[in-house]
Amino acid sequence: MDYAISVLLSGVSVGGQYALIAIGYTMVYGILRLINFAHGDVFMAAGLMMIYLSASMPLYVALPAAIILTVVLGFAIERVAYKPLRSAPRMSVMISAIGVSYLLQNTATYVTGGQPMNYPTIPGLSSVVEIGGARVTWVTVITPFLVIVLVVALTQLINQTKVGMAMRAVAKDFETSQLMGIKINTVISIAFIIGSLLAAVGSMLYFTNYPYVTPTAGAMPGLKAFVAAVFGGIGSIPGAVIGAFIIGICENIIKALPFDGATNFVDAFTFVLLIVILVAKPTGLFGEKATDKV
Amino acid sequence: MLKIDDLKVRYGGIEAVKGISFEVPEGSIVTLIGANGAGKSTTLRAIAGLVQPAGGRIHFQAEDITALSPDKIVSKGITLVPEGRHVFPDLTVLENLKIGAYLRKDRDVMEHDLNWVYELFPRLKERSWQAAGTLSGGEQQMLAVGRALMSRPKLIMMDEPSLGLAPIIVKGIFDIIKEINRKGVTVLLIEQNANMALKTADIGYVLETGKITLTGPGKELLNNEAVKKAYLGK
Numbered sequence: 001m002d003y004a005i006s007v008l009l010s011g012v013s014v015g016g017q018y019a020l021i022a023i024g025y026t027m028v029y030g031i032l033r034l035i036n037f038a039h040g041d042v043f044m045a046a047g048l049m050m051i052y053l054s055a056s057m058p059l060y061v062a063l064p065a066a067i068i069l070t071v072v073l074g075f076a077i078e079r080v081a082y083k084p085l086r087s088a089p090r091m092s093v094m095i096s097a098i099g100v101s102y103l104l105q106n107t108a109t110y111v112t113g114g115q116p117m118n119y120p121t122i123p124g125l126s127s128v129v130e131i132g133g134a135r136v137t138w139v140t141v142i143t144p145f146l147v148i149v150l151v152v153a154l155t156q157l158i159n160q161t162k163v164g165m166a167m168r169a170v171a172k173d174f175e176t177s178q179l180m181g182i183k184i185n186t187v188i189s190i191a192f193i194i195g196s197l198l199a200a201v202g203s204m205l206y207f208t209n210y211p212y213v214t215p216t217a218g219a220m221p222g223l224k225a226f227v228a229a230v231f232g233g234i235g236s237i238p239g240a241v242i243g244a245f246i247i248g249i250c251e252n253i254i255k256a257l258p259f260d261g262a263t264n265f266v267d268a269f270t271f272v273l274l275i276v277i278l279v280a281k282p283t284g285l286f287g288e289k290a291t292d293k294v
Numbered sequence: 295m296l297k298i299d300d301l302k303v304r305y306g307g308i309e310a311v312k313g314i315s316f317e318v319p320e321g322s323i324v325t326l327i328g329a330n331g332a333g334k335s336t337t338l339r340a341i342a343g344l345v346q347p348a349g350g351r352i353h354f355q356a357e358d359i360t361a362l363s364p365d366k367i368v369s370k371g372i373t374l375v376p377e378g379r380h381v382f383p384d385l386t387v388l389e390n391l392k393i394g395a396y397l398r399k400d401r402d403v404m405e406h407d408l409n410w411v412y413e414l415f416p417r418l419k420e421r422s423w424q425a426a427g428t429l430s431g432g433e434q435q436m437l438a439v440g441r442a443l444m445s446r447p448k449l450i451m452m453d454e455p456s457l458g459l460a461p462i463i464v465k466g467i468f469d470i471i472k473e474i475n476r477k478g479v480t481v482l483l484i485e486q487n488a489n490m491a492l493k494t495a496d497i498g499y500v501l502e503t504g505k506i507t508l509t510g511p512g513k514e515l516l517n518n519e520a521v522k523k524a525y526l527g528k
């Protein structure tokens with residue numbers, strides 16, 4: 001029983017961390033129809049920045065500083081690598097995204113010398129707590145709640161505010177949005193800023209549990225979060241969050257299965273799940289139907 | 295009010311508008327008529343800032359607005375009701391109207407304008423909480439016009455407002471155009487329905503393959519033999 005609870009809790013926790021990354025994928029896709037392949041590496045960069053910043057300043061300064069720098073990074077990537085290609089074919093922007101992804105990984109290798117870097121301990125997050133007999137870290141407990149709070153705040157922003165209305169409009173129709181006086185580049189930047197912010201928060205939770213940051217540390221969680229976004233119906237924020245939780249929980253259940261080598265197949269399983277879902281429901285759980293009324 | 299001088303617009307390698315000049319006097323209804331591909335839509339898109347002109351100048355209230363960004367043009371008081379309506383289907387009717395007022399800060403006047411739009415189109419009031427995508431074509435056209443009015447324009451440009459609508463609804467749309475004009479909004483209208491457009495307009499321009507070939511008061515063009523033959527099917 002304790003074992004089941006601890007499996008479930010870590011599933012929900014890692015799912016929440018995927019969710020924070022997945023929102024960045026799904027928001028950018030919703031507006032630009034771009035799979036931002038660099039997003040997982042922004043997540044990794046957030047982890048590295050935290051390591052270097054915390055080495056030279058107290059944690060309560062390093063933490064917000066790392067978040068702010070990640071946001072600046074996400075914003076700058078959009079301006080430098082995607083904005084000049086606004087009217088280019090989608091494939092060109094995707095190649096640019098792959099390029100940025102490698103640039104970030106290579107830069108990380110250059111900076112760290114390729115060595116895994118130790119993530120700082122954030123007091124409170126890594127201390128152990130007992131729930132229903134299962135011993136888990138605080139971060140495991142906090143993650144789902146933090147994710148829910150952030151997602152509710154984001155949904156409110158999108159549904160209730162003027163900026164949110166502009167985001168929904170731009171996601172549907174660039175040109176008509178411009179006719180309303182909306183600056184689409186501003187709206188796109190906001191999407192990248194929010195996505196990077198959530199990825200930075202996600203990286204703090206994730207690397208507290210898996211405390212080594214390598215240059216490719218963003219690749220696998222990034223890919224899983226991407227799968228979660230597609231799974232939930234890319235473009236849909238609630239879809240991405242639910243998809244991420246499902247993947248996180250399934251992953252941990254598989255790891256706990258009493259078969260030899262079950263752990264080895266966790267990543268492959270994620271993709272089997274994706275394939276099955278996409279065969280059954282090609283638009284994902286909450287994907288938009290393509291409707292065009294003339 | 296609006297003065298176009300030798301406007302040229304290129305699409306890819308093709309010159310869609312080949313140096314046209316015309317004027318829209320304040321308080322008037324002006325129409326550009328012409329066949330498909332004559333460059334009517336392109337002209338409006340260039341004025342709205344959606345495409346960059348290859349040459350020529352656009353002046354609005356004696357100010358050069360050539361190649362300003364679309365949001366700047368909206369803030370000057372020019373709005374475009376795009377061809378095919380393009381309401382935001384997932385937004386409610388009310389949200390569509392609110393987004394029309396995106397650049398405005400005067401909350402109380404906005405409220406007043408919203409009431410005016412609801413007076414013009416009572417249908418929209420009934421459906422204000424419905425997603426715009428669920429409206430009929432005619433209602434979507436009303437919404438597109440109402441949304442444009444919410445920016446409190448001095449000049450409203452309309453691209454084929456009658457396209458694909460039943461004759462009875464077309465008549466309603468033209469009545470509304472006259473009503474908007476009576477409220478002091480200048481109208482620049484492009485239409486394939488030349489008959490209705492010329493009946494409504496103070497001044498008409500005939501556009502043929504990127505050039506203006508005829509000008510005159512609407513009623514006069516309506517009786518012009520060449521216009522009758524080419525656009526009115528008589």
